[in-house]
Structures are given as structure tokens and as C-alpha cells.
Amino acid sequence: EKGGYDHFMLKEIAEQPRAVADTLLGRIGSDGLLTLDEMRLSDQELRDVSKIIVVACGTSYHAGLIAKYAIEHWARVPCEVELASEFRYRDPILNRDTLVIVISQSGETMDTLMAVRHAREQRSRVLAICNVNGSTIPRESDAVLYTHAGPEIAVASTKAFLTQLVACYLVALYIAQVRGVKFGDEITQILDRLAGMPAKVEEVLATMEPVRALARSLADERCVLFLGRHVGFPVALEGALKLKELAYMHAEGFAAGELKHGPIALIDRGLPVVVVVPSPSGQRVIHDKIVSNIQEIRARGARTIVIAEEGDTAVEPYADTLIRVPAVETLLQPLVAAVPLQVFACELATAKGHDVDQPRNLAKSVTVE
Ligand code: M6R
Numbered sequence: 001e002k003g004g005y006d007h008f009m010l011k012e013i014a015e016q017p018r019a020v021a022d023t024l025l026g027r028i029g030s031d032g033l034l035t036l037d038e039m040r041l042s043d044q045e046l047r048d049v050s051k052i053i054v055v056a057c058g059t060s061y062h063a064g065l066i067a068k069y070a071i072e073h074w075a076r077v078p079c080e081v082e083l084a085s086e087f088r089y090r091d092p093i094l095n096r097d098t099l100v101i102v103i104s105q106s107g108e109t110m111d112t113l114m115a116v117r118h119a120r121e122q123r124s125r126v127l128a129i130c131n132v133n134g135s136t137i138p139r140e141s142d143a144v145l146y147t148h149a150g151p152e153i154a155v156a157s158t159k160a161f162l163t164q165l166v167a168c169y170l171v172a173l174y175i176a177q178v179r180g181v182k183f184g185d186e187i188t189q190i191l192d193r194l195a196g197m198p199a200k201v202e203e204v205l206a207t208m209e210p211v212r213a214l215a216r217s218l219a220d221e222r223c224v225l226f227l228g229r230h231v232g233f234p235v236a237l238e239g240a241l242k243l244k245e246l247a248y249m250h251a252e253g254f255a256a257g258e259l260k261h262g263p264i265a266l267i268d269r270g271l272p273v274v275v276v277v278p279s280p281s282g283q284r285v286i287h288d289k290i291v292s293n294i295q296e297i298r299a300r301g302a303r304t305i306v307i308a309e310e311g312d313t314a315v316e317p318y319a320d321t322l323i324r325v326p327a328v329e330t331l332l333q334p335l336v337a338a339v340p341l342q343v344f345a346c347e348l349a350t351a352k353g354h355d356v357d358q359p360r361n362l363a364k365s366v367t368v369e
Contacts, residue, residue: 008357009154009246009346014205016339017198019159022148023166024195032188034174040143041099043178045125049099052079055087055115056103057366059157059241060164063129064103065234066334067168073331074183074190075175084111085369087118094122101127101171105152105160106365107135114369116140129167131160145171154357155364156246158342161238162201165334169194193329197336200326204339207324211340214305214321215347218272225266225273225302226253226341227293229286232276235334239274239341245359246349256293269301274344276337277308277315282330287314294318307337 005011029035052071054064064081071079077099082092084102088111094100100119104112107130116137119126128141131149138144147163173187218224224243228236237253244251254263256275267273275294280287291314298304298318306319309327316322325336349356 007154007346007350009156009158012152012154012159013339013342013346015150016159016162017202017205019147019149019163020166020201020335021198022150023163024170025148027170028191028195032191034170034177034187034191036145036170036174039127039145041125041127046099046175046178048097049077049125049175050097052077052099052101053087053092053094053119054079054081054101054103055084055112055119057084057109057111059161059238060103060105060109060112062234062238062241063161063164063168064101065237066165066231067101067103067172069231070169070172070331071175074172074181075179076181076183077175077179084109084115087115092118094119094124096123096125098122098124099127100124101129101168102137102141103129103164103168104135104137105131105147105149105157105164107132107137108365108367109137110367110369113137113140127171129164129171131163153364155359155362156242156342156345156356161338162335166194166197169332190329193332197328197332200328200336201339203326204336208340208343210321211323211343212347215344216351219348219351221249221272223250223271225263225271226251226276227256227259227273227290227297228253228276229256229290230278230283231331231334232278232290232337235276235337235341236274238338239276239345242342242345243348245362246345246354246356247352248354248360249348256290259293259296264296264300267297267300267302271302272305273297273302274305274307274341277306277312279309279327279330279333280312280314281327287312291315291318307340309333
């Protein structure tokens with residue numbers, strides 16, 4: 001049932017191009033427009049939304065952090081993102097015009113379910129992005145958009161994460177569409193690029209051998225840091241979470257701009273630091289700033305492992321190891337940049353002799369608070 005792979009996680013990483021394609025399937029009409037009527041929210045309800053709060057746990061929360069960039073950029077609706085376990089207990093300000101988007105692979109996570117109940121009691125609409133048909137969270141929500149990742153068995157989330165991103169992009173674009181928001185590119189153009197993402201993820205998967213070799217060479221390290229900016233920041237958080245849960249290593253993700261506000265003190269000779277570099281073709285300033293962050297940490301002795309898009313030559317002089325990903329639209333970069341980090345964590349944990357499908361102390365779905 002592992003389809004020839006040693007672990008479910010490896011199989012699920014490999015299934016990502018198909019999972020992404022399946023999540024897009026049937027949602028882009030022949031007119032190039034999005035059709036998400038299965039999610040049961042009327043266009044009028046979406047036009048009335050004045051604030052969006054995305055609520056989730058763990059990896060799904062990281063997808064939510066990326067959703068914020070897409071929702072605010074494309075749909076121009078104010079968006080907050082919150083951990084489900086924090087959301088409920090802080091008396092959030094919710095009303096009829098608030099759309100709460102909950103993201104859960106399993107649909108059974110107790111903290112997220114409690115957030116659904118709390119939001120509905122305050123009369124907010126709740127849209128669930130979920131991978132398991134008929135699970136509790138979508139049943140209790142007003143609306144649902146299913147990811148079509150297929151069953152995810154490994155405890156560490158991989159293909160569910162990528163499909164959650166796709167679902168978040170679809171929701172953001174759909175809200176932009178019904179609200180008639182204009183931004184630089186046309187919605188159809190972005191949908192076209194999204195449709196091209198399975199092939200890009202496939203390209204990444206075909207070039208992972210050096211990442212595996214790198215992971216094996218770092219098996220005896222005590223700590224790895226991850227830095228990112230813009231949508232690369234949640235990708236850095238996700239890379240760190242994967243390493244914690246699989247390799248039981250201390251790993252932290254930081255916003256690169258925060259370095260000088262504290263974390264740079266951690267930089268020591270030989271410390272591996274993974275940096276997720278945004279596309280130079282997006283906001284040039286973010287790209288250039290992260291390049292100077294890489295210089296700063298390298299000058300302090302860090303071993304820099306740089307994930308950058310093909311053709312980005314500016315990073316070359318400062319990367320001890322360079323991992324190339326295909327050039328894609330800035331907001332879509334997490335779909336390709338997260339993959340090497342999954343492979344990295346999986347290989348490193350395997351090199352340490354850990355069970356990557358069943359890491360210690362963890363359960364696939366956390367049904368207690
Ligand atoms: O099923 P959910 O998406 O609600 O689960 C949320 C988290 O428990 C989950 O993403 C967890 O962080 C994963 N093990 C991460 O790989």
C-alpha cells in the first residue's frame with residue numbers, strides 16, 4: 001500500500017503534483033473563471049464580508065499564514081490568521097460580516113472544531129478547507145471547500161499542505177472575482193499559472209538528490225534555522241516544523257527582517273541556516289533585502305542553504321548550498337519552495353534512524369484540546 005516507497009511520507013511527497021492537479025480539477029470553468037458553488041456561500045454573502053479570520057493548527061496554520069498574503073493582495077479584504085488554540089480564548093471580535101476560514105486536513109482537530117463552534121455562536125459564517133469528506137469540521141461549518149489530496153497517512157503533513165494552499169488561492173481569487181476587484185494580472189492569468197503548478201512541483205521532485213545528500217550530511221547537527229520573507233516566511237516556519245517533528249531537532253523559523261531584532265545572536269560558526277528567497281521578479285526590494293540578510297549571516301559564520309528560483313544569480317556568491325526551484329508567481333512560490341524542505345526533513349530523520357511516518361509523541365489527528 002506504500003506503492004513501492006519505504007514510507008508513506010515519501011509516497012505522499014511524490015503524489016503532490018497529482019494532489020495539486022486534483023484540487024484544481026473542475027473548479028476552473030471553460031470561460032476561465034472560477035466556479036466554487038459547491039462551497040455553499042452565495043456571491044452576495046461573499047460581497048458582504050468585511051473581515052476574514054483564518055484559524056488552524058500546525059501545518060494548516062502555516063497554509064493560513066500564506067492565505068493572508070493571497071487574500072489581502074487579490075481579494076483586498078482585511079485578513080487575520082490565528083492559531084485555533086489561541087483564537088477561542090481571547091474573545092475575538094466577530095459578527096455577521098466576518099468570514100472565518102478554518103483549515104484542517106483531518107477535519108477532526110479539536111481546537112479547530114471549537115473555533116468553528118465559537119465563530120458560529122457569534123453568527124459569523126464559517127468556511128472549512130478540509131481533506132476528509134464528511135468529517136466533523138465541514139459538517140459543522142456553513143460552507144466547505146474540499147482539498148483532493150487523497151488519504152494522508154504519514155503524521156507529517158505534506159500533500160495536504162500543498163492542496164490547502166491551492167484551496168486558499170482559489171478562495172482568494174473567487175472572492176476577488178465576485179467582488180470585482182482589479183489587480184495587476186487578470187484572474188484568468190493567475191488561474192492559468194496555477195494550472196501549471198503540478199508540472200512545476202514535478203520538476204522540483206526530479207531534482208531532489210542533492211537535497212537528500214545535504215540532509216544526510218547534516219544528521220549530526222543540533223540545530224537548523226530557517227529564514228524567509230513575505231510568503232517565504234510561513235514556508236520557513238513549515239520547514240522548521242517538519243524538522244522538529246521528524247528529526248527531533250531544534251529548528252526555528254524566523255522572518256528574515258527580524259534577524260537584527262534578536263535571532264542574529266544565534267548565528268554561530270557552521271550553523272546551518274536555510275533561507276527561502278522570494279522571486280526577484282516580484283517585489284524587488286524584498287528579494288534584495290533577503291540577499292543582504294544572507295550576507296549578514298554568512299559573514300558571521302553561518303552555513304547558508306539557499307532556496308532560490310532558477311536564474312536568480314544574485315544569491316550565488318553567498319550560498320554554500322544552492323537549491324533551485326522553478327520561477328513562478330511570487331504568491332505561488334510556497335508550492336515549490338516547501339517541497340525541498342519536506343524532502344530535507346524526511347531524509348534527515350531517516351538518516352537518524354527515526355520512524356518518519358509515526359514520529360514519537362505525535363498523532364495524526366489531535367482530537368483533544
Ligand atoms: O488535521 P489538521 O490539519 O487540523 O491538523 C493540524 C495539525 O495537527 C497538523 O498540521 C500537524 O501540525 C502536522 N503533524 C504537521 O506535519
